[in-house]
Amino acid sequence: MDKDLRNRFIEQARAVRQTFGDGEGLHADQAGLSPSVRQMLRESMERHEALTALYNELDRVGVGLILKHWSGNQWALVLPDASEPGKFRYQAFGLHGWITHHTCTTLDEVVSDAFCAGFRMVASPDTLDRVASTVEWKKGCERLEFITRHNCGEISYREMLDQFQNIDAKYASAA
Structure with a gap:
């Protein structure tokens, strides 16, 4: 084959x-x-x-x-x-x-x-x-946990977006 x-x-x-x-x-x-x-x-x-x-x-x-x-x-x-x-x-x-x-x-x-x-x-x-090695990759990998949790019904869409904002803020303050 x-x-x-x-x-x-x-x-x-x-x-x-x-x-x-x-x-x-x-x-x-x-x-x-x-x-x-x-x-x-x-x-x-x-x-x-x-x-x-x-x-x-x-x-x-x-x-x-x-x-x-x-x-x-x-x-x-x-x-x-x-x-x-x-x-x-x-x-x-x-x-x-x-x-x-x-x-x-x-x-x-x-x-x-x-x-x-x-x-x-x-x-x-x-x-x-x-x-x-990029910041975007690191942020994306951190977001993956919350995407998975949302897909499993553990958190709401709004909670997921709030976590995304927290991740963005964390990397913005590190810059």
Whole structure:
């Protein structure tokens, strides 16, 4: 299955060419194809190239790989899943702290799912260190406790916002 994940966009392009095109191979002349079929082929090939770059880096780095979201303000760290031994996850983070995680059976699945979630580029290995050293990250991590408490029904939304103001005031006075 993992090999299929690595080649899924090539397979998608082949299926597009076979189903909507002229039945020729991927690298045959596209002159007789409709503009929409040529666009679908181009997009599938671009996705394949981008995903291949991520898998090449995964093969080189393994666990610890950091991917960058296309928006430029979120990243995903690839690591073993602490809650489910033997599985893997990507842990998404942004400028204000941890955002979410997604667990998979294999590293290839993690990268594929992260790619589909918009994490399309390899990020610098020091990204987490750089982001986590900022005041915004520290404030976000402190806020996480109150977000969790609110989500569990332990505090009201207003109480959560009051705690956010306390955190902001703490860091403003430290500046």
